[in-house]
Every structure is written in C-alpha cells, then in structure tokens.
Amino acid sequence: MMETKSRTLEITILSAEDLRIDNKSVKKNAFVVVSIDPLNSKTTKMDGEGGSYPSWNDKLVMDMPMQTRFVSLEVKCKGSGGDKTVGFARIPMTDFIGGYSPETCLQFLSYRLRDPKGLKNGIINVSVRVNEPLHACSSLAAASGLGISIDGRKDFGVVTGIPISIGYPSNSMFG
Numbered sequence: 001m002m003e004t005k006s007r008t009l010e011i012t013i014l015s016a017e018d019l020r021i022d023n024k025s026v027k028k029n030a031f032v033v034v035s036i037d038p039l040n041s042k043t044t045k046m047d048g049e050g051g052s053y054p055s056w057n058d059k060l061v062m063d064m065p066m067q068t069r070f071v072s073l074e075v076k077c078k079g080s081g082g083d084k085t086v087g088f089a090r091i092p093m094t095d096f097i098g099g100y101s102p103e104t105c106l107q108f109l110s111y112r113l114r115d116p117k118g119l120k121n122g123i124i125n126v127s128v129r130v131n132e133p134l135h136a137c138s139s140l141a142a143a144s145g146l147g148i149s150i151d152g153r154k155d156f157g158v159v160t161g162i163p164i165s166i167g168y169p170s171n172s173m174f175g
Contacts, residue, residue, distance in 0.1 A: 008131040009036070009064040009071065013044045015055040016075055016113070019086050019122040025052040026086060029078040032056065032124070036064055036071055046078060052122075064130070069093055073124055075113060087113025087121040096128045104130060 011034055019026040028048050035041035042062055047054035064071075070093065075086040089111040096107050106129045115121040 006063045006065045009062045010059060010129040010131065011062070011071065012059040012127040013056045013073070014108075014125040014127060015050075015053065015057075016087075016125065017053055017123045019052045019054065019075060019077075019113075020115075021077060021084055021086055026054075026077050027051055030054040030086065031076055031078065032058075033074045033076060034060055034062070034071065035074070036062055036068055073111070073113075073126070075122070075124060085116050087115055087124070089113050089124055091126075091128075097130055104132060 013032045013034065016030065016032075019030060028051060029046050030050065031046045032044045033041055034043075040062060042060045044056045044058040044060070047056055071091045073089045073091065075088070076083045077086050091109070091111060095109060106127055108125070108127050110123050110125045112120055113122045113124055
C-alpha cells in the first residue's frame with residue numbers, strides 16, 4: 001500500500017501595488033499572512049519603507065494537505081491602534097495545480113485584493129511552486145539503493161522511460 005504525505009507549498013510574497021486604508025495610501029508597516037487553514041498560517045516580514053507599494057520577496061514554505069482547495073492571503077498594516085486589514089485574496093488551488101504547466105513549475109501570479117467591505121484595494125504579486133510528496137515505493141527504492149544515479153545525484157529517484165520503436169520509415173519525424 002502506498003502512503004501519501006502532504007504536499008509542500010513554496011509561496012514567495014513578492015510585492016503589492018496601490019494599497020489603501022480608508023481610501024488613504026498605506027504609509028508603512030505592511031505585511032502578509034498566508035493561510036492554508038486556521039491552524040496553518042505564516043507571516044511575512046514587515047515592509048517599513050514601501051508604503052502603498054511594499055516589497056517583501058519573502059519565501060514561505062508550508063505543508064499543504066491533499067484536500068486543500070484555497071490559499072488565503074491577507075495584507076495587513078501595523079499601526080498604533082493595532083493591525084488593520086488592508087486587503088484579502090483567496091487563491092484557488094486550480095490556479096497552479098492541474099493546469100497546462102507541471103505542478104512543480106514555479107509560477108508567477110497576481111491577484112486583486114479586496115478590502116473588508118469587498119471593494120477593490122490593490123494587487124498582490126506572488127510566485128508559487130508545489131512540491132509533490134514522495135510515495136512509499138519511490139522512497140523505499142531510494143532507501144534500498146535501487147535506481148540509477150542521475151547527473152551524479154545520490155538520491156536514486158525513480159526514472160520514467162518512454163519506449164520507442166525502431167523501424168520507423170526513414171521519412172518519419174524520428175528518422
């Protein structure tokens with residue numbers, strides 16, 4: 001029986017654009033809370049200089065259970081009265097899993113933020129990569145030393161080959 005572990009999400013919070021609180025430009029101290037579920041969230045560092053156009057370039061690595069359907073991004077601003085929500089975006093997993101590019105590819109995405117009233121409030125720019133789990137059969141092969149070393153790596157991962165037939169006509173694209 002194959003045992004499956006949760007995937008890992010690498011999300012880099014790059015920057016945001018045109019952030020406002022009560023229709024006034026954010027001055028400083030913006031940060032982002034990334035949540036996969038209520039018990040699984042991480043926070044970026046605070047940008048103290050960028051104002052309405054903060055830049056974090058902060059990579060967060062999080063466990064992501066297989067049943068995860070959304071990743072939530074909440075941009076907040078720390079002020080004298082506490083943290084205020086600037087904007088919120090909810091990213092469907094289908095935006096970066098199951099599309100035209102392989103799931104493990106690094107993808108750059110931008111999302112419209114909505115303030116607590118539901119009004120448009122800036123844009124957030126992120127990069128995302130999903131690292132799929134190892135299954136028991138491939139990790140067992142690696143642990144036992146089976147497999148073929150690729151490019152000198154010592155991980156002995158599983159290699160998939162595609163058989164080709166010899167004997168194609170010489171005018172074929174393989175000839």
